Amino acid sequence: MTSPQPGPEAQSLSAIAISVDGLSAAYAGKTVLDNLTLEIRRGSSFALLGPNGAGKTTLLNILSTLRRPDGGSARVAGADVVRQQTEARRSLGVVFQDSSLDDRLTAWENLEFHGLVYGMAPKRRRERSAAVLALVELEDWRDEIVRSFSGGMRRRLEIARALLHEPQILFLDEPTAGLDAQTRVRIWRYLDELRRARDLTVLTTTHYIEEVEGADTICIIDHGKIIAQGSPEALKAQYGSRWLHLTPRDQAALEAIQAARPDAQPLGAHGLALPADDGAMTDAFLATFRDRLVEVRFQDPTLESVFLSLTGRQLRDRADDQHNADKAAGRRGGRR
Amino acid sequence: MKGGRNRWIQPAINLLITVALLTTLSFLPPDTSLSDRQKTGVLKLCVPPSYPPLVTGDPQQPGFDIELGGKVAAELGLRLAVNTLSSIGTDFNPRNWSLTRGQCDIIAGGVADTLQSRSFLQTIPTPIETGWVGVSKSGQLPAAGGSVVVLPGTSGLDRLKLSGWLRQQSRQVIPARSPQQFAETLASGRAAAGITERFLTAGMALPEGVTPFWLDEAQFPRFRMAFGLWKGDQTLKRAVAAALQRLEAAGDMAALEARYHIETIEEAP
Amino acid sequence: MNPIVMALRGLYGVWLREITRATRDRAQLIGGISRPLIWLLILGVGLNPYFRGEVYGEVRFVIPYTYLQFLFPAVIVLNIMYTSIQFAVSVIWDREFGFLREVLVSPMPRWLILLGKVLGGATVATLHGALVLILARFADVTLSLEQVALALLLMFILAFGLTSFGVILAARVRSFEGFGVFSNTVILPLYFTSSSIFPLDPALTRAQQAVTYPEWLVFLVQINPITYAVDALRGVLINFNQFAPAMGVGVIVAMAVVFFVVATIDFARQ
Numbered sequence: 001m002t003s004p005q006p007g008p009e010a011q012s013l014s015a016i017a018i019s020v021d022g023l024s025a026a027y028a029g030k031t032v033l034d035n036l037t038l039e040i041r042r043g044s045s046f047a048l049l050g051p052n053g054a055g056k057t058t059l060l061n062i063l064s065t066l067r068r069p070d071g072g073s074a075r076v077a078g079a080d081v082v083r084q085q086t087e088a089r090r091s092l093g094v095v096f097q098d099s100s101l102d103d104r105l106t107a108w109e110n111l112e113f114h115g116l117v118y119g120m121a122p123k124r125r126r127e128r129s130a131a132v133l134a135l136v137e138l139e140d141w142r143d144e145i146v147r148s149f150s151g152g153m154r155r156r157l158e159i160a161r162a163l164l165h166e167p168q169i170l171f172l173d174e175p176t177a178g179l180d181a182q183t184r185v186r187i188w189r190y191l192d193e194l195r196r197a198r199d200l201t202v203l204t205t206t207h208y209i210e211e212v213e214g215a216d217t218i219c220i221i222d223h224g225k226i227i228a229q230g231s232p233e234a235l236k237a238q239y240g241s242r243w244l245h246l247t248p249r250d251q252a253a254l255e256a257i258q259a260a261r262p263d264a265q266p267l268g269a270h271g272l273a274l275p276a277d278d279g280a281m282t283d284a285f286l287a288t289f290r291d292r293l294v295e296v297r298f299q300d301p302t303l304e305s306v307f308l309s310l311t312g313r314q315l316r317d318r319a320d321d322q323h324n325a326d327k328a329a330g331r332r333g334g335r336r
Numbered sequence: 337m338k339g340g341r342n343r344w345i346q347p348a349i350n351l352l353i354t355v356a357l358l359t360t361l362s363f364l365p366p367d368t369s370l371s372d373r374q375k376t377g378v379l380k381l382c383v384p385p386s387y388p389p390l391v392t393g394d395p396q397q398p399g400f401d402i403e404l405g406g407k408v409a410a411e412l413g414l415r416l417a418v419n420t421l422s423s424i425g426t427d428f429n430p431r432n433w434s435l436t437r438g439q440c441d442i443i444a445g446g447v448a449d450t451l452q453s454r455s456f457l458q459t460i461p462t463p464i465e466t467g468w469v470g471v472s473k474s475g476q477l478p479a480a481g482g483s484v485v486v487l488p489g490t491s492g493l494d495r496l497k498l499s500g501w502l503r504q505q506s507r508q509v510i511p512a513r514s515p516q517q518f519a520e521t522l523a524s525g526r527a528a529a530g531i532t533e534r535f536l537t538a539g540m541a542l543p544e545g546v547t548p549f550w551l552d553e554a555q556f557p558r559f560r561m562a563f564g565l566w567k568g569d570q571t572l573k574r575a576v577a578a579a580l581q582r583l584e585a586a587g588d589m590a591a592l593e594a595r596y597h598i599e600t601i602e603e604a605p
Numbered sequence: 606m607n608p609i610v611m612a613l614r615g616l617y618g619v620w621l622r623e624i625t626r627a628t629r630d631r632a633q634l635i636g637g638i639s640r641p642l643i644w645l646l647i648l649g650v651g652l653n654p655y656f657r658g659e660v661y662g663e664v665r666f667v668i669p670y671t672y673l674q675f676l677f678p679a680v681i682v683l684n685i686m687y688t689s690i691q692f693a694v695s696v697i698w699d700r701e702f703g704f705l706r707e708v709l710v711s712p713m714p715r716w717l718i719l720l721g722k723v724l725g726g727a728t729v730a731t732l733h734g735a736l737v738l739i740l741a742r743f744a745d746v747t748l749s750l751e752q753v754a755l756a757l758l759l760m761f762i763l764a765f766g767l768t769s770f771g772v773i774l775a776a777r778v779r780s781f782e783g784f785g786v787f788s789n790t791v792i793l794p795l796y797f798t799s800s801s802i803f804p805l806d807p808a809l810t811r812a813q814q815a816v817t818y819p820e821w822l823v824f825l826v827q828i829n830p831i832t833y834a835v836d837a838l839r840g841v842l843i844n845f846n847q848f849a850p851a852m853g854v855g856v857i858v859a860m861a862v863v864f865f866v867v868a869t870i871d872f873a874r875q
Binding site: 064065066086089090092094096098099100101102103104105109112113114115116117118119120145161 | 608611612615617621622625626629630703705706707708709710712714
């Protein structure tokens with residue numbers, strides 16, 4: 001066992017923060033991750049996007065050493081997540097999907113606990129705790145018991161806690177769900193600053209497209225496989241379609257349009273959506289049906305439409321389902 | 337760091353309240369033994385007819401335990417009633433003394449603070465020691481093979497251990513049934529030495545020139561004499577123990593010891 | 606940075622959290638106060654007349670102490686048992702409410718996390734046991750400083766073992782709901798068959814014990830490890846042992862070691 005492993009020091013200087021090589025995982029005989037390979041650059045913001053059961057949470061659990069992979073390997077800040085768990089954990093800050101605060105302790109005590117567990121010296125602990133509390137604007141609540149906190153406050157405190165020990169890599173599992181828009185923006189701005197100043201790498205999983213828009217790289221996974229990866233612009237350019245949203249005047253018009261354009265998708269109760277990438281075809285359609293429409297609108301490519309065209313599924317509608325399912329899975333996982 | 341310190345104040349207060357509550361409750365009387373005595377105004381002391389110098393039967397000098405009992409009763413504001421019961425000490429098994437709670441509050445005049453006594457009673461030791469003593473002219477036991485007269489007495493010393501030891505030393509044992517027989521055997525010279533309880537020597541007419549001495553303490557530990565109280569009479573026991581402590585502090589105890597010459601075995605009359 | 610200092614900080618952090626949580630849990634403190642009061646003040650005083658001598662030499666059980674004194678060390682053990690085994694709730698709580706993951710992704714090794722938790726639980730349980738010591742006056746148990754120190758040491762080792770036992774239970778119990786019932790079905794039988802409230806007559810031989818109590822009950826008492834823990838504390842506090850004095854200490858230490866090792870194995874599997 002003396003094969004020369006590059007130490008975390010040496011690796012942290014390299015450009016790769018996280019590397020995943022042929023990672024496989026199965027749960028109850030079902031494949032969750034299927035030979036997954038990816039690399040995340042140091043200092044980048046990487047977003048994992050995927051529907052229910054895509055394997056995002058499993059991947060995150062493996063990367064944060066909570067679960068062993070069934071095949072392949074993964075390195076976090078140069079440390080193997082199976083063989084060098086302590087080094088891997090030291091370089092990580094994790095914000096879990098469900099609150100993992102102790103709600104019988106105060107905000108300050110939660111931070112104090114985290115600092116102690118990460119072996120921070122008293123002075124640094126105090127300075128960092130004050131700094132991260134200020135970041136999430138919870139200074140006035142430092143001596144309040146966490147049980148009295150709202151969901152958004154808990155979230156902010158958890159993010160503050162994950163940043164306390166100045167990790168190289170931050171995992172955010174559904175990070176800003178339940179936060180108001182202002183706080184969300186502020187936290188992302190701060191994380192971006194940290195990325196620039198300290199080369200912090202941020203790995204996010206989310207359902208919120210707004211959050212992913214700011215990421216350097218988006219990775220869409222489904223059934224444990226990567227189906228697309230790239231910058232938001234590249235993905236939109238490559239997979240996104242322009243759609244024409246329209247509302248026919250009456251039922252007869254609707255049926256006529258459907259007969260003329262079999263690729264029309266129903267949209268709401270009375271609407272239709274047509275692929276509008278082909279300009280000439282769209283012009284011809286509008287010329288024909290102009291008088292029988294109440295409303296017409298062009299929809300530019302969004303990540304949502306990228307997702308839709310890649311998986312054939314909506315993302316947002318499943319958010320609640322997925323949250324509940326993940327929660328149940330988390331409980332089962334925690335018990336074993 | 338104001339919050340850092342404050343957070344321990346509330347738990348500290350809770351803990352203080354808890355300790356105060358439990359301490360207060362620990363002063364509750366667990367039984368009625370003392371309050372019953374105070375209602376009747378009498379403290380009943382059971383003694384054998386004679387166990388000098390603890391109980392003498394002499395009205396001028398009634399005995400150490402009886403005078404001490406009187407002082408304790410006075411400390412508690414009670415009148416001492418001495419119950420002389422001839423059954424005490426008649427048999428080595430205290431069961432056959434047939435004492436009851438109705439007759440006695442305190443049993444004295446020959447209760448040693450041994451494990452055996454504590455099986456039946458709770459004991460408050462007085463400063464006086466008892467144990468096996470030898471008596472002989474030479475001040476020591478005869479060599480192996482010599483004869484020893486033994487009077488075991490009744491205060492609860494370990495007689496099995498004594499007989500085992502004597503057998504091991506291959507000394508001839510002549511059992512005595514009474515102090516008279518013990519003294520006669522010694523006087524007649526049939527035994528070179530005798531072994532008995534410390535206080536039994538005080539009441540018997542030992543032959544001229546015979547002196548008592550303690551047996552080896554490592555082998556035969558000495559015990560304090562004690563007041564025996566019934567188990568469960570906690571409040572009375574505490575009151576008596578406290579009274580004894582006050583008497584000790586005031587010097588009454590030492591005065592009594594001097595009066596009955598019982599500081600050392602050699603000074604015993 | 607020195608890894609040992611860092612590990613000790615982590616250990617202190619986990620320990621401190623348990624202590625802090627315990628100070629916020631008034632229900633637990635009230636339990637810690639009410640149990641000794643019920644068992645010592647009410648049961649002890651209530652049964653005292655039935656155990657005391659009325660006729661010299663006619664005492665059925667020739668234990669050389671009063672019933673309250675006899676009961677006193679057992680009540681300490683009871684308080685420790687409750688607090689230690691209820692500690693499992695804290696473990697289940699961590700698991701169910703996600704806090705466990707916060708610790709599991711930290712650089713602390715799992716056995717150290719568990720050690721900190723168990724030390725914390727054992728400290729709280731020892732404190733609850735020490736609350737009973739305040740009632741020593743009531744039970745007429747006179748204590749010297751050395752006795753108190755030795756008793757606290759034994760209490761802590763016992764609490765450590767029982768807290769580890771609580772962790773083992775927690776790994777096997779699914780929910781809070783079941784645990785309340787479950788803990789009572791574990792604690793009370795263990796307590797009652799530990800010779801805590803009735804003595805096996807020490808003056809008699811083993812054959813005669815079975816005459817006093819049915820053999821099955823004597824057997825239950827003898828295989829119950831808590832019996833020896835109670836006995837060890839009796840040895841220290843009232844100078845009275847029903848079994849060989851070394852036995853009690855041996856059983857307490859063995860429980861601490863075995864249960865902690867099993868709990869570590871359980872915990873590492875999570």
